[in-house]
Amino acid sequence: MAKELLKGNVAFAEAAVRAGCEAYYGYPITPQTEALEHMAKRMPELGRVFLQAESEVAAINMVYGAACAGVRVMSSSSSPGVSLMMEGLSYIAGSEVPVVLVDIMRGGPGLGNIAPSQGDYNQIVKGGGHGDYRIITLAPATIQEIIDLTYEAFDIAEKYRAIVVILADGSIGQMMEPAELPPMQEVRKREDRAEWSLTGAKGRDPRVITSIYIDPAEEEVFNLHLVEKQKKIEANEVRFSSLLLEDAEIAIVAYGTAGRIAQSSVKQARDEGIKVGLLRPISLYPFPYDEIGKVADQVKRILVVEMSGGQMLDDVRLAVNGKVPVDFYGRMGGMVPLPDEVFEQIQELNQKANA
Amino acid sequence: MQTEIIISGFGGQGALFAGQLLAYTGLDNGMHVTWFPSYGPEMRGGTAHCVVIISDDEIGAPIVKNPAAVIVMNIPSLDKYESLVRQGGVLVVNSSLVDRNPKRDDIQVVLIPANEIAEELGNQRLANLVLLGALLERLDVLSIEQVGEGLKGHIPAHRRNLLEANIEALIRGAELSKEQLEPA
Numbered sequence: 001m002a003k004e005l006l007k008g009n010v011a012f013a014e015a016a017v018r019a020g021c022e023a024y025y026g027y028p029i030t031p032q033t034e035a036l037e038h039m040a041k042r043m044p045e046l047g048r049v050f051l052q053a054e055s056e057v058a059a060i061n062m063v064y065g066a067a068c069a070g071v072r073v074m075s076s077s078s079s080p081g082v083s084l085m086m087e088g089l090s091y092i093a094g095s096e097v098p099v100v101l102v103d104i105m106r107g108g109p110g111l112g113n114i115a116p117s118q119g120d121y122n123q124i125v126k127g128g129g130h131g132d133y134r135i136i137t138l139a140p141a142t143i144q145e146i147i148d149l150t151y152e153a154f155d156i157a158e159k160y161r162a163i164v165v166i167l168a169d170g171s172i173g174q175m176m177e178p179a180e181l182p183p184m185q186e187v188r189k190r191e192d193r194a195e196w197s198l199t200g201a202k203g204r205d206p207r208v209i210t211s212i213y214i215d216p217a218e219e220e221v222f223n224l225h226l227v228e229k230q231k232k233i234e235a236n237e238v239r240f241s242s243l244l245l246e247d248a249e250i251a252i253v254a255y256g257t258a259g260r261i262a263q264s265s266v267k268q269a270r271d272e273g274i275k276v277g278l279l280r281p282i283s284l285y286p287f288p289y290d291e292i293g294k295v296a297d298q299v300k301r302i303l304v305v306e307m308s309g310g311q312m313l314d315d316v317r318l319a320v321n322g323k324v325p326v327d328f329y330g331r332m333g334g335m336v337p338l339p340d341e342v343f344e345q346i347q348e349l350n351q352k353a354n355a
Numbered sequence: 356m357q358t359e360i361i362i363s364g365f366g367g368q369g370a371l372f373a374g375q376l377l378a379y380t381g382l383d384n385g386m387h388v389t390w391f392p393s394y395g396p397e398m399r400g401g402t403a404h405c406v407v408i409i410s411d412d413e414i415g416a417p418i419v420k421n422p423a424a425v426i427v428m429n430i431p432s433l434d435k436y437e438s439l440v441r442q443g444g445v446l447v448v449n450s451s452l453v454d455r456n457p458k459r460d461d462i463q464v465v466l467i468p469a470n471e472i473a474e475e476l477g478n479q480r481l482a483n484l485v486l487l488g489a490l491l492e493r494l495d496v497l498s499i500e501q502v503g504e505g506l507k508g509h510i511p512a513h514r515r516n517l518l519e520a521n522i523e524a525l526i527r528g529a530e531l532s533k534e535q536l537e538p539a
Contacts, residue, residue: 005375005382005390031394114395175417176375176390178382257417264415339416 003178009034011143011179012076012102012166015150017042020185021100022071023049025062029081030114031170032104036076048187056081060088060101067097068209070197072154072188076102078170079120080111089163090129093226094211096196098157102150102166104173107334115334116170116257121311124165125284132223134230136164136237137284139255143177145282151182158194160233167284169307171257171336239282240291244270248277250349251295253316254305255281258337262305265342274350284312292319299324300353305342306330325352356411358496359419361436362487363404364428364449369483373426374405376487380497380505381409389417402431409496424494426486428469433457445493447486447532465489465532472527478517481524488528493536499529 006014013035016024024039036052043050049066053059059075066073077085082103092099105120107113125137136156140146146168153164193199198207213219243263245251254262259280269276279295281288296302301324304313310328317326329345331337360377364370371392381388392405406422408414421441427433428449437457440446445463451470467489469482476485484506491499503522510518 003382005379005388170394171391171417174392174394176378177414177417178388260414261416261418267415336418338418338420340420 003180005176006143006147006179006181007034007176008143008146008168008172008174009104010038011181012146012150013038014042014181015147016074016100016154017046018182018184019151019154020072020187021048021074021154022187023051023063023066023073024075025051025053025059025066025073026075026077027053027056027059027081029078031106031116031173032076032078032102034173035102056084057088060085060092063099063101064088064092064095064097067092067099068095068198070188070193070199074100074102074154076104078104078106078114078173079108079117082120083123086129088129089135090131090133091211092163093128093133093135094131095209096161097209098154098161099163100150100153100157100166101163102168105167105169107332113334114170116172116307116336117332117334118169118256118258118307118311119309119332120167121284121306121308124167125287125312125315128163133226134233134285136160136162136233136286137167138164138239139167139282139284140172141256141260141280142179143172143175144179146172147179147181149282156237160229161196162229162233167256169257170334234286237283238286238288238291240288241280241282243278243280245277245279245295245298247275248295248298249275249300249353250277250303250346251299252276252278252303252305252342252346253281253292253312254278255284255312258305258307261337261339262342264339265346268339268343269346269350272347274346276346276350281312287315287319289315289319292316293321293323296320296323301325301327301349303327303329303345303349305337305345307336308332357414358409358424358494359422360407360409360424360426360490360494361404361419361422362407362426362428362483363402363432363436364426364483366401366403368428369480370403370426370428371405373483373487374407376502376505376509377407377409377497379509380502381407383505383508384497384501386411387414389414391417402429402435404432424490426490428452428482428486430454445490447490447493449482449486451482463493465493465535467528467531469528472531473524476520476524476527478520481517481520484521484524485528488525489532491525492529492532499525
């Protein structure tokens with residue numbers, strides 16, 4: 001299929017449609033509203049469910065209900081809206097039903113603004129709502145990547161009966177770039193829904209989906225089960241991309257839009273003969289600790305670039321484990337770092353590295 | 356090679372569409388492109404802009420500090436972008452709505468009374484493509500013919516009746532731009 005010029009929000013919505021998403025529940029919020037618009041048009045056309053809920057709280061609980069019924073279901077929102085979904089996400093995690101959520105982050109805290117930000121890394125990657133669980137978090141840097149990751153997210157969510165969040169910022173939601181859409185999958189037939197799903201108990205024993213374990217000993221057994229599942233996720237689902245790291249003396253670690261901006265800066269610095277490379281985590285949970293650890297064995301310094309005050313920075317420090325100095329450059333509040341700014345940081349680091 | 360273009364004007368002047376047209380045409384001609392809009396309340400009346408990057412290689416940052424070319428369709432846009440155009444770059448000014456001359460002498464400045472020309476062509480709203488035509492004349496990135504083809508492929512169905520007028524607008528803009536380059 002030929003490449004089309006697609007806006008990020010429309011692209012991931014259509015990718016979800018093609019992944020066989022049977023129901024979408026959401027509430028409009030800039031900068032992700034075009035996804036809702038696209039779903040409002042596409043889902044009824046295909047005889048599927050689109051519902052604009054009265055709030056994000058309602059939307060995520062509708063998602064929870066549909067997921068219990070074993071259908072492919074999703075929502076999308078942006079930072080303040082996702083905050084409202086936290087309780088629901090925790091119940092979903094406690095019930096082990098597969099759900100896909102796209103979070104197009106904007107400037108915060110509070111109402112903040114609608115500009116691109118990566119300020120919600122901690123909120124999503126470190127767990128979301130209350131309780132002991134993790135969210136599989138995937139961070140695209142291009143329109144093609146948000147398509148591919150959203151398409152695959154439904155399979156991953158079902159494989160682990162877990163939540164997958166696609167964590168991107170407003171610029172990925174709003175920009176247009178050529179990309180190719182995947183083939184259409186039909187929605188799952190009722191008789192093919194998972195063996196745990198609530199499809200009506202006529203002629204069989206009822207099934208129960210709950211997140212209540214009154215007895216702490218029982219809750220702990222469930223918690224341990226989640227921990228076992230996390231080990232599998234950590235073993236199987238680490239994703240990252242690397243650029244020019246082979247001979248690098250300085251490595252940049254940056255994800256999403258900050259990653260592609262850093263990519264420009266790396267090329268600029270290479271033209272000046274500075275040996276710099278880029279590791280771009282694609283999965284934020286599970287985080288590429290081992291891979292960044294290996295990079296730390298080879299380089300003299302590491303620079304973390306984020307559109308936040310330094311949130312992924314903590315994970316990079318854990319990965320580097322004190323082997324080399326870890327520097328940070330971030331912009332906040334919806335300000336996007338320019339390639340020139342990151343380039344200046346690289347120049348500075350290069351002087352320190354070779355002092 | 357990579358070319359970054361910013362198009363900026365009041366919401367409704369067609370800055371975002373002119374940028375999309377460039378991006379579509381770049382894609383149709385096998386180039387890498389990104390189109391990054393301002394997406395706030397500007398869309399509904401303030402100053403709206405988009406950044407278009409056209410490259411023969413993969414594009415990293417979809418934004419830029421010093422673009423190779425800027426089209427300014429109103430005074431606030433000139434105030435914001437004049438100083439940012441890369442040295443040796445191109446600044447196309449809609450002189451119908453901008454009553455001061457740019458101060459830079461290290462860039463190409465093209466002054467186009469786009470609203471008047473658009474009116475001559477029968478529709479005020481063609482001003483964006485007059486300016487785009489003027490820019491393309493000065494940039495070695497896409498030709499007027501290529502963008503005309505792009506327009507055929509991507510003009511919304513409900514505007515198809517304006518296709519010929521839009522192509523004419525591109526050509527008129529290019530002609531004026533050329534005349535300024537080689538005074539008669």
